[in-house]
Amino acid sequence: MTSRWLTPVFRSGFLLLCGLWLGTGGDLVPLALAQEPPLARVLLQPGDRGPEVGQLQRQLAELGFYAGEIDAIFGEDTAAAVRSLQQQQTIPVDGLMGAQTWLALAAAQAAARPTLPFPLIAQTVSFTPLIVAQPAPPPSALWLGLMPLVPITGGLLTYLKQRLQRRLSPTQLSKTPKFSEPPKPPKPPPCR
Missing domain, CATH: 1.10.101.10 (PGBD-like superfamily/PGBD)
Structure with missing residues (x-):
């Protein structure tokens, strides 16, 4: 080239x-x-x-x-x-x-x-070749081995969450803490 x-x-x-x-x-x-x-x-x-x-x-x-x-x-x-x-x-x-x-x-x-x-x-008078694009070095073998595990791990966590939700009854589900809302602080005792 x-x-x-x-x-x-x-x-x-x-x-x-x-x-x-x-x-x-x-x-x-x-x-x-x-x-x-x-x-x-x-x-x-x-x-x-x-x-x-x-x-x-x-x-x-x-x-x-x-x-x-x-x-x-x-x-x-x-x-x-x-x-x-x-x-x-x-x-x-x-x-x-x-x-x-x-x-x-x-x-x-x-x-x-x-x-x-x-x-x-x-x-x-010197001629220096123009380097238009230099490809990036290839990723390491460890990175290539871990990359396919990312979507597999995400899919596994989604599956386990759905399975856990099916096993718990709606009452038990309401007792489990919701991760989207922070826990409410306890109310202070009334002042006398």
Whole structure:
């Protein structure tokens, strides 16, 4: 019963770890944080357009340098973001996206990406099987032996009571104390 759902849980955990390992080129970071490899190290400058500029804008926005619209146009906002990146990475500030700035961008992304060593991930990611219902332990042999005696004893007492009532005459029956009413206390002697 447990193996029906336990096997897919372990399989999905194994696939998750493999995806983390393979999807990031061997670095164990979440796939959402893994970046695609940078485009060819082309020189981008104000006035350029195209997918390279769009990717640059997305990467700068993820690092917090670019807050404008991602329109794939290297405009003044993109140039200002590149200058901010260059200033933060302490490289010459010229507003152009050259080879040195591409390396600085990759270094900034690596610094911003949280990475965990493999043993820490292996200890952090664990799958505990969910115990939905656990049956109660079986009753003891003594309890199982005494349980059938309960209705038998009740039936025997009822039978004996009815038999006793038939044997006693109505006058004797009235003399027997009734168990439903408490006995009346004796009357105190009159005061003189």
